[in-house]
Amino acid sequence: MNDQQYVEAARKLAERMMTEGGADPAARLTFAFRLATSRSPRDPEKAILLRLLDQHQKDFQADVPAAEKLLTIGEAKRNETLPPAELAAYTMVANLILNLDEVVTKE
Amino acid sequence: MNPIQQFVQQETRRYFFGKMAAGLGTAALASLVNPRLFANENAAAAPAGLESLGSLKVLHHAPKAKRVIWLFMADAPSQLDLWDYKPKLQDFFDKDLPDSVRNGQRFTTMTSGQSRFPVAPSVFKFNQHGKNGTWVSELLPEMASIVDDISLVKTVHTEAINHDPAITYIQTGSQIPGRPSMGAWASYGIGSVNQNLPSFVVLHSRVAPGSATQALFARLWGAGFLPSKHQGVALRSAGDPVLYLSNPPGVNDQTRRKMLDGLAELNQQKLETIGDPEINTRIAQYEMAYRMQMSVPELVDISKEPQNVLDLYGPQVKDPGTFAYNCLLARRLAERGVRFTQVFLRGWDHHGGLPGNIRQLTKTADQPAAGLIKDLKQRGMLEDTLVVWGGEFGRTVYSQGTLTKDNYGRDHHPRNFTMWMAGGGVKGGVVHGETDDFSYNILEKPVHIHDLNATILNQLGINHELLTYKFQGRDFRLTDVHGTVVKDILT
Secondary structure, eight states: OOSHHHHHHHHHHHHHHHHHSOSSHHHHHHHHHHHHHSSOOOHHHHHHHHHHHHHHHHHHHHTHHHHHHHHTOSSSOOOTTSOHHHHHHHHHHHHHHHTOHHHHSOO | OOHHHHHHHHHHHHHHHHHOSSOHHHHHHHHHHOTTTTTTTTGGGSOTTOBOSSSSSBOSSOOSOSEEEEEEETTOOOHHHHTOOOGGGGGGTTOBOOHHHHTTOOOOTTTTTOSOOBBOOOSSOEEEETTTTEEEETTOHHHHTTGGGEEEEEEEEOSOOSHHHHHHHHHHSOSSTTSOOHHHHHHHHHOOSOTTSOSEEEEEOOOOTTOBOOOOOGGGGOOTTSOGGGSOEEEOSSSOSSTTOSOOTTOOHHHHHHHHHHHHHHHHHHHHHHOOTHHHHHHHHHHHHHHHHHHHHHHHOOTTSOHHHHHHHOTTTTSTTSHHHHHHHHHHHHHTTOSEEEEEEOOBOOSSSHHHHHHHHHHHHHHHHHHHHHHHHHTTOGGGEEEEEEOSOEEEEEESSOOBTTBOOEEEEOSOEEEEEESTTBOSSEEEOEEOTTSSSEEEOOEEHHHHHHHHHHHTTOOTTTOOEEETTEEEOTTTTOOOOOGGGBO
16 A cells, blocks of 8 residues: 555556546546456445545645655656646545455455 | 354344444444454453453453463574583483484484484583572573573473474464464454554564574464464564555545545445455454554654663664564563564574584573563563463484584474473473483473463463364364363463
């Protein structure tokens, strides 16, 4: 979760969510969830992710420097066209998805 | 537990949490991270002193020890050069070990090809120490100063003759890998009073000068078929004690908390759908890691330890990864309520050049162990902390390789070896059992490693025959179908 490479991978996934995942947050979350788990999130799962995305976004909008810091982690250049608070919020949710038991463990 | 039974219980959980109007994830989480909330409804009703925080509803009897620190001397120190004084061996120098003494004992393949098995008396002097005149080698001047606080058991024995089966055996009760380790059993059985640190912590010491050593494997402190949250957590001996514990820049505690809550909710939903109890472990471990973000830096900050305490452990105490540092850390873990700590010191595999090597190794291995006992004692913690010292087997009286007046090696010897225990309801100043003049066979009071393990659990308030876990249709326990508590050494 905190390993540099993991945080960096989460940021790149977040960029893909914002550029390839569709226009609205629900579509973007579904996009990343499917990439990681090979299934679509159920409604309750989607609700949790949406709520969390919203919270993170508010927090990072209130503290853009924190968002900027998070986005510097790793060697890959960040996509500068994406607003930092939003990208940081997606990065947190992407990191969450990449840490789901279902993603980390083969059942 | 069988899978159907498990699923039925799961269904009950789902029903229970489903009924809770608000905060499903939070309630589930609370029960996972704080076993006192739900899991232990009977603990409140337990008689005083018999409360359990683990799977046992109440302890089997009043405990003498609240925690265990095992200083594990991996690779098997030579009992003949440290503890088991055999003066008559001087007359047998370079004579062949009599067949009547060997009595059919198998050799390892390291010495089975030797044409002779010449007896190698220890080159080290022994002196009597303590009120009862316990013989201790000149290599252990510091441990000699605590003999009145320990029970020296000279007759521990095992069947295994090579390192891995032997260490697996003493750690898990079976020579074949796969069973839970003793620390995991303790965690499973009685839980931990500190929710901010793992209940079973493993500390590894850097390989010191004079060492000859074998690899160790994580399964030696693993949970086997017990839920994996009971496995030992090994702190790293250099750099950060736990990797990736710090949040990345830009992520503050609140952000982390929100993310972990979301993660726990999603994992909890998955758990209820598929019923894999190992998801519980993952949820619990993320929570443990979160709490360890605070507790570990505090644990390893020894800057406030006074000099007179540091001095007890010797000159290496401030150097992370040394045995001395780990012994101090073991005391700090004990203070914080960690149930089971194992400090591994490797390097006793002295097949050759034993006198020179063991002299080197004991220079850094002697004082910290004695210092730990003295430190616990001065804090009044020795009474309820059981300390164990020893390895997986002993070493042979005959020399491996060429024997000279001042040099020899010793091969593996399972029939008898020396360990000691202190505190936690163990008598001080006791020498338990006796071996023959060759330290090759037990004359009286044998203590099998199952007996040792049964005794350790006994001191924690656990009847080793009653702490069981059903796996693949059979109740398993640490001591298999063996083990007798060594009452002679108990207060």
